[in-house]
Amino acid sequence: MEQQPSIGSSSPYYDIVIVGAGPVGLMLSTCLSRWGYKIKHIDNRAEPTPTGRADGIQPRSLDLLRNMGLKSAIMAHKPARVYEVAFWDPPQTGHGIVRTGTWASCPSFIDARYPFTTLLHQGLIERVFIADLEKNGVQIKRPWTITDFKSDNSENLEYPVEVQLKHVDGTASETVRAKYLFSGEGARSFVRQQLGIGVSHKDPIAHVWGVMDGVVKTDFPDIKMKCTIHSEHGSIMVIPREDNMVRLYIQIASSTDPDWDPCKTATEGEVQASAKRILEPYSIEWERVEWYSVYPIGQGISDKYTLDHRVFLGGDACHTHSPKAGQGMNTAFLDAQNLAWKIHAVEGGLADRALLTTYEPERKEVAENLLDFDNKYAKLFSQRPPAAAEVQAASEQSPTHAEDNEFIKTFKESCEFTSGYGVAYGPNVLNWSPSHPAQSALLNPKGTKLRTGRLMMNADVTRVVDANVVYLEQQIPLNGSFRIYVFAGKPSVTQQALKDFAFNLGDKRSFFGAYYCDNIASVSYHDNLDLNPHSLFFTICTVFAARRSSIEISRDLPDLLARYRDLVYADDRWDRHIPDAKAAAHAKMGLDEENGGVVVVRPDGYVGCVASLVEGSGTVDALNDYFSAFCTKKLGIT
Numbered sequence: 001m002e003q004q005p006s007i008g009s010s011s012p013y014y015d016i017v018i019v020g021a022g023p024v025g026l027m028l029s030t031c032l033s034r035w036g037y038k039i040k041h042i043d044n045r046a047e048p049t050p051t052g053r054a055d056g057i058q059p060r061s062l063d064l065l066r067n068m069g070l071k072s073a074i075m076a077h078k079p080a081r082v083y084e085v086a087f088w089d090p091p092q093t094g095h096g097i098v099r100t101g102t103w104a105s106c107p108s109f110i111d112a113r114y115p116f117t118t119l120l121h122q123g124l125i126e127r128v129f130i131a132d133l134e135k136n137g138v139q140i141k142r143p144w145t146i147t148d149f150k151s152d153n154s155e156n157l158e159y160p161v162e163v164q165l166k167h168v169d170g171t172a173s174e175t176v177r178a179k180y181l182f183s184g185e186g187a188r189s190f191v192r193q194q195l196g197i198g199v200s201h202k203d204p205i206a207h208v209w210g211v212m213d214g215v216v217k218t219d220f221p222d223i224k225m226k227c228t229i230h231s232e233h234g235s236i237m238v239i240p241r242e243d244n245m246v247r248l249y250i251q252i253a254s255s256t257d258p259d260w261d262p263c264k265t266a267t268e269g270e271v272q273a274s275a276k277r278i279l280e281p282y283s284i285e286w287e288r289v290e291w292y293s294v295y296p297i298g299q300g301i302s303d304k305y306t307l308d309h310r311v312f313l314g315g316d317a318c319h320t321h322s323p324k325a326g327q328g329m330n331t332a333f334l335d336a337q338n339l340a341w342k343i344h345a346v347e348g349g350l351a352d353r354a355l356l357t358t359y360e361p362e363r364k365e366v367a368e369n370l371l372d373f374d375n376k377y378a379k380l381f382s383q384r385p386p387a388a389a390e391v392q393a394a395s396e397q398s399p400t401h402a403e404d405n406e407f408i409k410t411f412k413e414s415c416e417f418t419s420g421y422g423v424a425y426g427p428n429v430l431n432w433s434p435s436h437p438a439q440s441a442l443l444n445p446k447g448t449k450l451r452t453g454r455l456m457m458n459a460d461v462t463r464v465v466d467a468n469v470v471y472l473e474q475q476i477p478l479n480g481s482f483r484i485y486v487f488a489g490k491p492s493v494t495q496q497a498l499k500d501f502a503f504n505l506g507d508k509r510s511f512f513g514a515y516y517c518d519n520i521a522s523v524s525y526h527d528n529l530d531l532n533p534h535s536l537f538f539t540i541c542t543v544f545a546a547r548r549s550s551i552e553i554s555r556d557l558p559d560l561l562a563r564y565r566d567l568v569y570a571d572d573r574w575d576r577h578i579p580d581a582k583a584a585a586h587a588k589m590g591l592d593e594e595n596g597g598v599v600v601v602r603p604d605g606y607v608g609c610v611a612s613l614v615e616g617s618g619t620v621d622a623l624n625d626y627f628s629a630f631c632t633k634k635l636g637i638t
């Protein structure tokens with residue numbers, strides 16, 4: 001029989017129990033706590049990561065952190081920023097090393113707001129999340145661990161997961177019930193093992209890495225750059241860090257070595273001696289070593305990310321790979337973000353529970369691509385150092401002039417991937433394709449450059465109310481809602497289409513009307529106006545292809561759209577990627593500058609579908625069909 005939870009914070013009923021306060025657990029917890037969910041979050045360490053471990057935040061992750069309002073707290077630590085990567089190899093003749101080229105870490109053909117990698121140690125990043133969680137009333141319980149769990153709908157339909165927790169010193173224990181359990185426990189996940197979920201190894205090659213963070217004295221000229229150095233004495237990777245530090249990665253052993261020993265280790269002194277030999281003729285001495293670790297790593301991917309869509313895994317619990325491209329933490333963030341909004345959509349009442357089945361295929365495919373990339377990347381650097389001319393060509397060419405040169409191709413694909421902009425989710429109920437149940441001819445209008453399952457493109461626009469130039473893609477924060485971008489074309493052309501769009505949106509059977517907030521009358525003008533005051537699930541903004549000074553919100557927009565006046569923009573900024581366009585944002589998206597179009601962006605920033613903006617009910621009908629594929633209510637039907 002279903003047990004009714006008692007109300008109050010001491011109740012042992014939670015929306016979710018999160019085990020592990022590394023990047024994946026913290027991101028999940030932060031999102032869900034902001035959206036009002038009750039969370040039990042534990043970690044078996046007494047304190048956050050004190051030093052070392054992951055350190056690279058990729059450009060796309062920085063966008064995400066900005067979208068969450070956390071970027072400035074990260075940047076306050078004055079992290080190192082890597083704009084270029086330098087390659088050092090043995091010279092044609094003689095000994096030592098010479099620089100053979102440099103390339104942009106995020107080249108200009110990638111339309112990134114922050115074209116650099118941000119380097120900061122994992123603990124400082126964790127603390128930014130922890131501070132945000134505390135603001136929302138979540139305290140991570142430390143050092144606590146999980147000892148058992150079971151998930152059984154028949155025992156309690158609403159809170160089917162029972163979790164046993166205990167203090168690591170065994171002095172206290174607790175049993176709690178939850179709607180969900182999440183393992184963000186890292187590579188040795190207890191939950192994954194208990195579920196009997198296997199780990200597949202794509203590339204059987206394993207490595208042992210030495211990682212050293214410290215302050216050095218050196219005459220090596222690129223110590224403030226990211227460098228890959230090959231020498232006759234071995235290879236090393238140099239990564240600049242905050243507080244004048246530098247990280248060195250040295251491969252200590254590989255399963256391809258004739259005397260391979262997975263337990264092979266090296267002392268701090270041995271690694272330093274090896275680094276000194278590799279860097280010759282330059283000198284290097286350590287003033288201070290902050291962290292040193294020997295880090296054995298094999299590629300692995302969890303066979304399943306969930307068995308019952310109640311107990312989920314993410315981050316390193318699902319995928320492990322080499323640290324070379326700095327992807328671990330970034331992939332962990334995006335796993336959590338993907339799951340967070342889906343749990344919100346289901347628990348908030350927008351979406352059918354089946355939506356949760358999209359988490360594993362979407363994120364597992366990314367992990368599989370990551371492991372493939374990790375293999376390729378390792379080979380690219382360990383087998384054939386690129387020639388300077390190739391490096392130069394790769395950094396300068398635009399993708400339209402891409403040649404068949406394998407190295408250039410791999411480099412470009414890798415940059416897109418490593419920057420985080422290469423993620424492409426396949427067709428499903430969320431990412432429209434011709435096989436989607438929504439079959440309106442208005443979907444996917446001719447000319448659109450937006451690809452469903454990929455991030456919406458960046459665009460600069462001018463906010464109408466205050467003439468501020470802003471990043472359109474950042475205007476709606478990560479608030480768990482779908483982002484409805486109405487590209488409204490020319491006001492004189494789309495006036496009727498906008499009226500019809502607003503009229504049909506206002507219908508109780510539209511995707512928007514069906515999920516109106518009950519307390520709509522109590523929303524004050526200033527309350528959450530830039531968020532989603534009328535709906536937990538949809539935030540709407542409008543972009544006119546017109547000069548800002550020519551736009552009059554109350555004249556050009558019907559009431560339903562005009563009330564989000566802080567989210568009305570003029571598409572009047574020049575864009576270097578399409579210098580001849582009159583309305584660059586419309587043109588970038590491939591939408592008609594006169595007639596516009598409507599873009600539905602998922603809460604995590606990926607395009608769900610694109611529809612033409614037409615007079616009559618067609619546009620809203622098409623979107624109703626799209627949302628009907630996963631929403632709980634029948635939409636658009638009397």
Ligand SMILES: Cc1cc2nc3c(=O)[nH]c(=O)nc-3n(C[C@H](O)[C@H](O)[C@H](O)COP(=O)(O)OP(=O)(O)OC[C@H]3O[C@@H](n4cnc5c(N)ncnc54)[C@H](O)[C@@H]3O)c2cc1C
Pocket residue numbers: 019020021022023024025042043044045052053054055056122144145146184185186187188189190211293295314315316317323326327328329332
């Ligand atoms: C020693 C080491 C060195 C690394 N170095 C690098 C590096 O140089 N570069 C790089 O890119 N990546 C590195 N990584 C990987 C990187 O840290 C991860 O990819 C990233 O942190 C993934 O985040 P996560 O949240 O999934 O897991 P983690 O960061 O591993 O977090 C897991 C958390 O769960 C906690 N936990 C585990 N089991 C339990 C349990 N049963 N109960 C309660 N809590 C539990 C752990 O204490 C930890 O806080 C390193 C990892 C390790 C272990």
